[in-house]
Amino acid sequence: MRAFVQDSYGSVDTLRLREVATPVPDDDQILVRVHAASLNARDWHAMRGDPLLARTTFGLRAPRDTIRGSDIAGRVEAVGRAVTRFAPGDEVFGDVRDTDGAFAEYVCLPQRAAQPKPPNLTFEEASTLPMAAGTAVRGLRDLAPVRAGHRVLINGASGGVGTFAVQVAKAYGAEVTAVCSARNAELVRSLGADHVIDYRASDFTQSTRKYDTVLDLVANRPLRAYRRIVEPGGTLLLSGGGTARPGRPYLVGPMGLVVAGQTVGRLARHQVVLLTTTLDPAMLESLRELTEEKKIAPVIDRTYEFEQVPEAMRYLVEEHARAKVVVRMVSPGRGE
Structure with missing residues (x-):
């Protein structure tokens, strides 16, 4: 072959x-x-x-x-x-x-x-489905978990995981704020996002608005900035994130944010959770059901x-x- x-x-x-x-x-x-x-x-x-x-x-x-x-x-x-x-x-x-x-x-x-x-x-x-949709479902259904009326912010909402995450959060009744570029605003709105922030025009971490769940898929802000916008008792979900760069590979890269988040999470008034995925047969079955029920596409x-x-x-x-x-x-x- x-x-x-x-x-x-x-x-x-x-x-x-x-x-x-x-x-x-x-x-x-x-x-x-x-x-x-x-x-x-x-x-x-x-x-x-x-x-x-x-x-x-x-x-x-x-x-x-x-x-x-x-x-x-x-x-x-x-x-x-x-x-x-x-x-x-x-x-x-x-x-x-x-x-x-x-x-x-x-x-x-x-x-x-x-x-x-x-x-x-x-x-x-x-x-x-397996990795991208599985990551979104694990984060917002199993680890956060999102409930009706929750305010959810997704940084990197127009990416592979992000487009599923917007749909998953809406399926569980959340009010969703999507962070992406202006060119992708209509895409995330079409998936159900209630609010869209252009990251080039505005720093979402400087807002006075707080969220029950913040899902970060990009790792382009300091940890303290993300924590500023999480409600007490809320959840900050950190993925490895990161974007490609020319030249030599990172030593630690965006994973350094994740490691720091785990350490800080033990002392914070909210959860700081590392979002990882492994092979999960039950998750694959859930993804099949969610797509057959047309809750995610x-x-x-x-x-x-x-x-x-x-x-x-x-x-x-x-x-x-x-x-x-x-x-x-x-x-x-x-x-x-």
């Missing part, structure tokens, strides 16, 4: 399209023909080995996992002998961050890491063909992509 392989840390130029062995499913795994894969900030962090401390996870000298990508949707081609939930031909979406990379024609993943594809979504739309900025994975990654890194960027692995003219 073909896959984009990365042997060393660096820019998108380190991604090479190669022929590699097609994986064979273990007893509890399914083999999926990938129809679509979505990109996440985690992918370019892993590609660059950035921040440097993350290399304890990604691999110290070179990427431990040589194929990037975490989220897929496709059709089951074969199943291991212990698989009971799926059969060849089933349409699924899943999380492959703990197994094979997504930017390949086939992947193997445990049956617990997959869910039936919602029938109201395309493969491209379903591939956006994926938003796709751009779609690239398989051979354009480097271009898709470059767009994600350099052009401040809004919503989700997706790679289509199987096109109508290419066959199944």
Whole structure:
């Protein structure tokens, strides 16, 4: 099969399209023909080995996992002998961050890491769910949690996680303030945002308005500034965030804000919570239900063909992509 392989840390130029062995499913795994894969900030962090401390996870000298990508949707081609939930031909979406990379024609993943594809979504739309929507739901449903009438501010509301977060907060009855650029104001309003702040025109952390939950997906303000706008008893949710920069990788990068937040959170009058995601079978099921009930819907900025994975990654890194960027692995003219 073909896959984009990365042997060393660096820019998108380190991604090479190669022929590699097609994986064979273990007893509890399914083999999926990938129809679509979505990109996440985690992918370019892993590609660059950035921040440097993350290399304890990604691999110290070179990427431990040589194929990037975490989220897929496709059709089951074969199943291991212990698989009971799926059969060849089933349409699924899943999380492959703990197994094979997504930017390949086939992947193997445990049956617990997959869910039936919602029938109201395309493969491209379903591939956006696991990490981005999962992060939004975990933060605003499980960790905050948001209730009807709560005031929620989302910094980075037009990004991959942010577009889902706006919808999740509204689904739970919150009044949502979205922070993004002016060019994305109409997008977040269309998703339900009640108020929009252009971060270029106004510093939202200087406002006298306070919020029950602040979800930060960008990490572009000091911790004390975020804490200023959180209600006593409220929750500050910190994600790694950060944007790409040229030159050498960060040593700690935006994760320094997260670490500081955890320390301060022990002394604060409000919760300061690190927002991380791991493979969670129950979350995948929740995402399927939320999309089938039309409480959340994926938003796709751009779609690239398989051979354009480097271009898709470059767009994600350099052009401040809004919503989700997706790679289509199987096109109508290419066959199944």
